[in-house]
Structure formats: C-alpha cells, structure tokens
Amino acid sequence: MAKGVLFGTEGAEDEEREIRRRCRRTLGVTTLGLMLVLVNATSLNLALPALSGSFDVPPATADWFLVAFMLSNTASILVFSRISDMLGRRKIYLGGLACFTVISLLCAFAPNASVLIVLRVLQGVAAATTVTNTTAILTDVFPPDRLVHGLSLNITAASIAQMIGPALGGLLVTFADWHALFLVNVPIGVVAVVLGSRLLPKLPRERGRRERFDVAGAALSSSGLAVLLFGINRIGPWGAADPRVFASIALGVALLVVFVLVERRISAPLLDLQLVRRPGRGQAYGAAFFNSFCRAGVVVLVGLHQQMVEHRTALEAGFIVMPLALLMMLAAPLSGRLSLRWSARTLSSLGALLVVVGIVGLAGQLAVPQAPLVLMALCLALIGAGTGLFTAPNTGSIMAGVSRDRRAVANGIRSMLFNSAQAAGTAVALLILTSWLGSSGVASYAANADDPAVRLGFAVAALAMGLAAFAGLVLSLARGGPWRAR
Template identity: 55%
Template sequence: MSGKPHNPYAVLAVTSLALALVLINGTSITVALPALSRDLGAPAGLADWFLLAFMLANTASILVFGRISDLVGRRRIYLLGASAFMVLSVLATVTPDAGTFIAVRALQGVAAATIVANSSALVADAFPEHRLAHGLSLNLTAASVANTVGPTIGGLLVSAFGWQAVFLVNVPFGIAAVLLGWRVLPRPRPRTGRRETFDAKGALLSALALAGLLYGVNRLSTAGPADPLVWVPLAAGGLLLVVFGLLERRLEHPLVDLALVQDKARACAYGAAFFQSFGRAGVTVLVVLQQQIVVGRSAAEAGLTGMVMALAMVIATPLSGRLAGLLTARTLTALGGLLSVVGSVGLAVSPPTLPLAVTMSWLVLVGAGIGLFATPNTAAIMHGVPAERRTVANAVRSMLYNSAAALGTSVVLLVVSASGLGGYDVVDAGPAVQTAFTVALSVCAAADLVAAMFGIARGGPWRVRRVVAERLPEEAAA
C-alpha cells in the first residue's frame, strides 16, 4: 500500500479498465473462431487452442505472479504486465500461421496473469474494510460484464473490420490503462522485517500440474480416450498437484498459504467460484457458436445475442451488494447458482430455432444468477485475509476461476466436436450437432448446481442478524 492517501475510486477505475480489457479480449475471440479458422487454415481441434492457449498459460501463471507481486510490489508487476499485453496484441495480428498465433496467445495469457492476479488485491488495498464489499462489487461488475460482452464486441469488430481488430482495439485502451495506472496506483511502502523468499519449486510444480491437467482434457477432443497422450498428461498433472500440496505444507514461505483454505467458509467459497466459472464459460462459448453453426447467424448477430446476459449481470451485481445488508453470502450464492441452473436448463431444452426472445430470456436468468453470486462469494474469500496475503488469496481465486473457465471451455468443445462437426466455419443444423449442444449446456447447468450446493454448504444463517449488520457489516456480508 502507499504511504500517502489515494482515491479508492480512482484505483478501482484503473484496475477495472485493465481487467475488462483482458477479459474482453479473452472472450471476444470466441466469436472470431470461424474467421480465424478460415484465415489460418486450422481445423476445429487446432482452433480450440486459439482459446485454450491463453487460458492455460494465464491459469498456470496466476499463482506465480500473485506471490511475486506480494514480494516485490503489486503496482510494478501490474504495469509491466499491462504493457506486455499491448505489445503482444499487435504481434497477434501479424502471425503467419496457426502455430505462431497460438504461441503469441500463450504469451498474452502470461501477461494477462499479472493483471488478473492483482486487480482485486489492489482494490482491497484501496478501500477501507467496511467498504470492501462495495468496492469489490463494482470491480466484479466490470469483470463480469467484460466476460460476457466480449463476444458481442468481438462479433461487431470481426464483421466490420476482420479478426485483427479484436486485438488492435486493445492498444489505445491499454495505453490509457498504463498511463493512468502509473499516476493513480499506490506505490508500495518499503518492506520491513525479514525478507520472505520466493517458492520457485512450488511455482514450477503448480504451473506444470495445471498445464498437464488442462492439456489432457483438451487432448480428449482431438484424439479420443484411446490415445495414451490423453492419460499421460492427466496422470502427471494430478501427481504433480499432490506433490505441490505436500511441498507447500513444509515450507515457511509457500507459494500458496494453505491456511487460506482451512477455514470452511472460505474453502466453500473457493469451490463455488470454481464451478460457477465452469458453467459461465461454457454457456458463453456455446451460445455464440450455436447461433452461428446451428442457426446460421453472423458473428455480429451471435455476439449481440449474448448481450442480454451482460445487461442482466450489470443490474444484478450491484443489487447483490445492496442485498448483502439483508441476506448472507450463503443465501445470495445459493440463489445466484440456482438462477443460473434454471437459465442453463432452459437453453438446453429450447431448440435454437425458436424465436430469439426465448434464448434471450434464458440468458437473462443466467446473467442474473452470475450477478447475484459474484460479489458475496468474492467478499467471503477476501474477508479477514491479512494485507500481505491478499494478492495470494485473490490469485488462488483467480487460478480456480480461470482453471474452471479453461476446463469448462474444453469440456463443452469436446462435446460439440464429438458430434462429428468438421470445423467452426460451417453451418450444420443436423440432429447430432443439436444434441451435442443440448448435452453441453446440460453440463453447464450441472456445474451451476454444484456451485449453489457449495454456497449452501458454507453454513451459517440465511439472513443477516441486525445487530451484526450494524456493528460489523463486512462480517455479515461474509
């Protein structure tokens, strides 16, 4: 934190701008998959990596940069990553082939990890404890909306200017985020006391474990379960994850403080975040692909279809912050999860050829559920964490969130690819393809149901007790 006063809303605005930029870029490429597949000559299995290379690299890097930021300063790492993200956005537009494009996307994911890992922690530093839930609700509103409007923005840009515009649009907004961040973000105080060491072994183990698990899941969609290269990375990733956990328990200064998950309420909040992200990512990908592949809509039309989901989230997220004075995180996360279940089931059972208003009505429920869920769940994770561990606590949340998004994207694309679909640049309304979308959306609904169950399992009252709300509103929200 800075030694001089700073405006928490200025910090919120800067971090939200950079975070929104990363998330919009991460999801807008979904609607650009058909154009990218055509221009770079990539079949469906290879084109999946236009999405997954970013997600995998981002997820594997978040814990590392979360810890580095706590050691050397959040501001410095944040600004370096934002600058690198802009440069890589330009490089993505001039890549000559699919392999080079995937490599640039992976590097973008690493750069984006510096922003994702630090965003909520910087907001938590800037806002006083009794206003933390409010500050996080605004930050998460920006993040949630960015995640959902990405396909809409991407569709408009692709239709008007080509897929390169999805990346070039990052440059002016990125420059603004870096310049404003240099001016607004608080400079760290000089560290006192014994200097902590960086857990290099843990960083390597966690990155390799996550990479192995996510690669193995994606390999299923291209090679099938008979290929040994599916199970080798899955087994290796699982083994490395166990070794990582055992190592972290023995170290004085671990990459991840396992005490963060010893509290039942926080552990349940982490679990809920994982499964809610799985369902959200799956629905976001499936809706825009279904509208293009099955219904035959343009990229712009498919992107606009998902816009109602974002609008519902815009309304529901701040509403959730206000309801936190009356209802506990247990109630709000359970309610949000169940709303998303209903919306996802509705999308699964409704034929996409029905009037567009039907699809949009189900997307409203999904978006409202996400909006109600996000703020109380994140506040429950961050509440009570010491300032020197906030980036790590948020990095764990972001790692789980991004792992689930990558896993959810891989699983639903696996289901769609299993239908025999040759590529994402075709129109195919055959029964096998339509059934695949129904199954994939049902998987998303199941993930939302598990998220709701985690929200309930955290325990505690359903309503905020008045005396607690008056004295310790931040504890009541948790």
Template identity: 55%
Template sequence: MEGTTTPPVRPAAAPRAPAGTAPRPYAVLAVTSLALALVLINGTSINVALPDLSRDFAAPAGLADWFLLAFLLANTASILVFGRISDLVGRRRIYLVGMTAFMVLSLAATVAPDAGTFIAVRALQGVSAATIVANSSALVADAFPEHRLAYGLSLNLTAASVANTVGPTIGGLLVSVAGWEAVFLVNVPFGLAALLLGLRVLPGPRAATGRRERFDARGALLSAAALATLLYGVNRLSTAGPADPVVWAMLGLGVVLWAVFGLLERRLQDPLVDLALVRDKARACAYGAAFFQSFGRAGVTVLVVLQQQIVAGRSAAEAGLTGMVMALAMVVVTPVSGRLTRVLTARTLTALGGGLSVAGTVGLALTPPTAALPATMAWLVLVGAGIGTFVTPNTTAIMRGVAPERRAVANSVRSMLYNSAAALGTSVVLLLVSASGIAGYDVQDSGPRVSAAFTVALLVCAGADALALAFGIARGGPWRVRDGAAG
C-alpha cells in the same frame, strides 16, 4: 525453510501506498476495472472470431481450440506465480509491466504468419494478462475500508463479469466490420489509457520493515506444470479420444504434480500459497463455488455464440448480440447484490444466484437453437441475473479477513480456480461439440447430432451451476446478517 512444520511467517510489510499517501478508492477501482475489462474482453471476444481464424489459418477444430485454450492455460498457470510476486515486490510494478507486454503482444498477434505462431503469442498474452488478473481484487481490497469492501468489489466484479459476457458482442461487431485483427488492435489505445492511469493512480509499495520472504520457485514451476498437463490432457481428449494413452498419462501426471505441490507447500516457511487460506471451511467452500460457477459460465458463453452461428446460421454480429442481454442483466444485478450483502449472507446470495443460473441454463438447453431470439434471450437474462447475484458475495467471502500481505495470493487462488474452471469448461463443451462429428467451426450444420451435442453441453454447464449452488449452501452459517457479520 524446508523441513519445518511451523506455519508461514507473515511479514510486517505489505505492498501498499508509501506512508502518507492513502490510496484513492474509486480511482484505484476505475483503473483496475478498466485493465481487467480489457483483458477479459480480449479473452472472450475471440470466441466469435474462431470461425474466421480457423479459415484464415486453415486450422481444423482440434487445432483451432488452442486459439482459445492457449490464452486460458497460460493465464491460469501464471496467476499463482504473479500473485505471490506481487505480494513480495508490489502490485503497481507488476501491473505496469504486464499491461505494457499485453499491448505489444496484441500487435504481434495481428501479424502472426501461421497457426503455431498465433497460438504461441496467445500463450504469452495469457502470461501478461495474469499480472492484471492476480492483482485486481487485491488492489481494491487494499484501497477500500472493510465496511465498503463488498460494494467496491461488486463494482470491480461488475466490470469483470460484463467484460466476460460482452466480449463476444464486441468481438462479433469488430470481426464483421474489420476482420479478426481488429479484436487485437483495439487493445492498444485502451491498454495505453490503462497504463497511463496506472502510473498516475496506483499506490507504490511501502518500505519493508520485516523479514524478507523468499519466492517459492519450485512451487511456481510445479503449480504451472500441474495446470498445464491437466488442461492439455482434457483438450487432447477432444482430438484423440479416450483410447489415447497420452490423455490419461497427462491427466495422471497432473494429479501427481498437484499432490507433490501440496506436500512441498506444507513444508516451506515461505510457500507460494498459504494453505491456511483453504483450511477455513467457509472460504474453502467459496473457492469451490467459484470453480464450478466459472465452469458453467465459460461453457455457456462459448456455446451460445457457436450455436447461433453453426446451428442457427446467424452472423458473428448477431451471435455476439445474443449474449448482450446476459451482460445487461449482470450490470443491473451485481451492484444490487453488493448492497444486499448488508442484510443477506454470502450463503443466501450464492444459493439464490446458483439457482437462477441452473434454471436459465436448463432453459437454454431445452430451447431449440432456431427458435426466435427473444426466447433464447429470456433464458440468458436469467443466467446473467444468477451470475450477478452470485459473484460479489462469494468473492467478498474469500477476501474478507485476509491479511494485507496475503491478499494477492488469496485473490490469485480464486482467479486460478476461476480460470482453471473456465479452461476446463471450454475444453469440455468443445469436446462434446466436436464429438458430434462436426467438420469445423467455420461450417453451418443444423443436423440432429450437432443440435443434440449443444443440448448435452448446456446441461453439463447446468450441472456445474448446481454444484456451485451446493458449495454455496455447504459453507454453513446464518441466512441473514446478524450483528454486522456478513457471513
């Protein structure tokens, strides 16, 4: 109820399995990992298809950016909304509806008649994907006991991290063999498998026994509008330049909308986001670290595949395979990091992971794009190892100690920050590349201005990784686990 300053009341019920049907942890993990990997692969595989899409739709660079950003923006703007809805009506129901919509929209993307329609379909895909992203870690946290939570999350996040990075590789192979349409058609059989497994494995909600909470519709609209205007302002900066008053109007409006959203949430009994989640210093630092680490990772993922095609003149398949080593490093390191949480705190592991990412990204920036591929791949291994070391302890620090009825919201805040940073990172690095004067992403240009633009963009990503490192250390606490506390 508005006008009160009492903290949000927590309902007695949570969207978990019905009485007597405990979730099967590894079955739930398998389903959520498959669905999350499918969504994230689709989100990043289109990076490699960007030159082909630009050519087929006759889209200049500024318009083609929205082939990537429409999905990210809509996904990010929807995550908080679906996280809250999932806490209220049940994670399983939201997951199944979202997966069905994602498959249908994948088919629609292949028959889009023009760039505008394609962008609209991508935006709707982003909304459907939000139902899966918002629920993934929360479903795992529901299914795994506290002492196994870090390990369960590490496996789920391994799938997510690998999907994010291997997407360009898969996209490159599909585009080279069957055209960009294959990037979307492949979603249908795997999406159907994820849907059928979800019907069989995911637990339904248990009957509510406490006060029924209200959905904060005004907060949902404000948060979505704030994210949309901010990200639109950033993208418009790349096409219209800093002299355009609309750019600063959008950025300013986004900040104002966020301020209004924060004030509204403090006054509501049933807010969209429980602000108590970010009042804890350690969790707030973990959220900040997640934001900047995602900024750097998204930027590197986009830059590497574009640089290899535009500057080095390599094929889409070669560009995608270049990033594969980063994914392999993450596959190896992420589960190891999950096990290390037994002896090393989140502070230690995020600091180590952040340091590795900084070193690897700086190395990429200083390596000529025309250098032999092993030199580039060596730095990508370092970046992948840093990401793998960082993500599990940081996510566990966010989810640990959150009440079951707030887990989807806690994960949604993390996912919203993660995706906001990914969209922002993608926008910023594309802005820097576009500012070099490049005619489009479907042309080859190894001139000094273009090469310098990629170098500067990679150094910006390294700066974001350094900020993630700083937040990881700022959370405070010990460097080693003491008395079973993971920090």
C-alpha cells in the same frame, strides 16, 4: 466544546472524502486494465478465420492463437500472486500491464503463425499480473464495509468487456483486419499504465521476516496446470479416447498432487493451504469453481445449438447469448447494494439458485423444436442475473480477513479456479455433446442436425451443467454464517 466537536466533524468529513476519492481512482484504473485484458481475450474468438487465411494454417494450428493465451495465463496466476505479495502489487501490476501493451504491438506485426503463438504465450503471462492483482488492490484500498460494492462495479465492467469483446472483434475484422485487434490495445494500454502510475496508491508493504520464493512450487504448479488444461482442451479435437489426452490429464494431475505435497512441507509456500482450510472460504472457492464451470458450458452449448439445430448464423447466435452477459452486468451492482443488509451466504446462495433454475429451464428449451426465443432469453437472463448476484459477495467472502501479504495469493487461487473451470466446463459440455452427436451419425459442428436425438443430446449436456450449478449452490449454503449482514 462545540468548536472541538465541529472541527472533529470536519476532520471526519475530510477523511471520508479522501477515502471515496482514493476508492474511485483505484476502481477506475484497475477496471480499465481488466477490461483491456478481457476485451483482447474475447475479441480474438471471431478472428480465427481471418488469422487462418492470413497465415495459411489449418484449424488445428489456428486453435493455438487462443489456447496458447489461455494456458500461459492460467499457469502463471499462482506464480504472480506470490511474487506480487512479496514485491508489491502496484509494481507488478503496472509492469505486467506495460509488457502486455508492448507485446500487443509486436503481435500486430507477427510475420508468421509460430511467432504469433509465442507472443500469445507471453501475452498470457503478462495478463496474469492484471488478473491476479485487480481484486487484491481493491481489497487493499476499499474499507471492508464497501468492498463488495467496489467488487460489484469491477465485475460489472468485466461483464461489459465480455459482452462487447466479440462485437468489437467482428467489427474490427470486418472493416479493418486482424492486426487492428492488437493495435487497438496499444493506446488503451499506454493510458492505463500512465493513469496507474499516477493514481494507484503506494501502500506500504507489511514488514515481517523475509521469505524465499517457492521455485519448486512455481515449476510444479505452472507445468501441472498447463499440461492438465492442455489435455482437457484437446478432448474436443482429438477425442476422449485418444491416449495423448489421457496421458496429458494424468501427468497434469500427478504434477499437481506432487505440488500440494511439496506445499505442505515448506515454510513459505506458493499456495498457502491455510487460506483454503479456513471455514467458509474453501466452500466459497468451490462454489466459484462450479459457477464458472457451468456458465462456460452453457454459452458454448447455446451457441452451437442455435447454429446446428436452429440454423442461425454465428452473429445471430451471439445476440441470443447476450442476455446472460447483460443481466450479469445489471445484477452485479445490485448485489453490492444488497450486501449492506444481507450476508454473502444469502446473496451468493440466492444467485446460485437462480443459475440452477435458469439452466434446468434452458435444458427443457434445448429439447423442444423451435423453442420460443423469449423463453430461452428468459432462462439465459436468469443465469446471468444469478451469476451477477453470486460473484461479488462470494469474492468478498474469500478476500475478507486475508492479511495484506496474502491477498494476491487468495485472489490468485480464485482466478486460477475460474480459468480452469472455464476450460473444464467447455470440455465436459463438448465431450457429452460430441458423444451424443457421434451416436446420431453427426460428424461435424458445421452439419445441420435438428432431429430429436440431437436435441436431446444438447439437453443432456445442459443438465450436466445444471448438476455443476447445483454443486455450487450446495457449497454456497455449506459455508455457514449468518443470513443477514453483521
């Protein structure tokens, strides 16, 4: 009997080691792919002047080097979510990552601005396969009791990528040129594809009745999201009163309404509305949207405030915003450890509360002349720590209980909401700010404007982001459930 118990213990230990090994490999590979996409997306922000000069194009055209990627990426997420669930996440993830790498090489040798914009559209589509499948693959591999910890490490890496992306972009543009921003993706992408093909587990897909791909839903969702986000993005350069902005937003909303109506009537929809209707998950989706919304607005407001009002350089403004990403990076692993004792409702709500407190404090600092940088850094650190504490448990609660054949769709909804919220939060913050600046006689972001009215405009825009953060807190609490982990 003792011998049998001994062999049973050894078998359990071997199984535990195999689970840990598979989790480490999967986390490492998917994190490398995600960091590649995020560093590429954020590093290009500082290359717009170099790209404008190289191709001799005006700012309105140079904007599309960024906007083209954002629109195509967001519009493709739901489509690839469904395709991945139907055909297999590993296959779509690796294929998309390989395409992203090849397109990066082509971007480096783009002969003119038009070709580069088209390539950026294709690159955004390819990146959607990575964004869509990373969390779903981790959910496949990690046991339920370790999923939040795995997600927290993945989110930590994403925070690092978002923090080093602008610095890497400035470094490469300064000491090389804009071509290096795309060339550096190629060796990293090759390594990520090779490692992924060797290390990502080949999990069997659940066998059930064969489902047809929802072509109508794919066309309506992608076009609706693209048109809506295009309208929101153009609020800044065109103005909210421009009829083109109104027409784009109205058409985008109409297409998405038709999309939802179509999805309710078909048997194999692109967007499974049952995922959103489940008690607790819909609130978690909403909380994720508002967290991304307010954070995107805060970053752009602080960056502009430091340059326009405090007369600092873009590099200095970037360092001032860094505590947000740094604390997010540090708090994410902590949330994974705390999830063993506390529920997603507790941790995400506490994180959302810290974000609200940080934004309200930041609004006060933006209104004060020559506010101490220590206090502003503290407010940004609270926002970052709150986001780090919020994200992994909230994402884990979204993915919990989702069947394997719907996990990419569940994460795709979250990713789509995240991207849309970033665009909307930035547009709303700038809309409020530009309205205030216009009434104060300030016509350009390049102007030096440190009078009290301008400071008050920054504070009002920040408070609007605080209202969004509070909405996220309310939704996080409203999901229900226990306060301690079961």
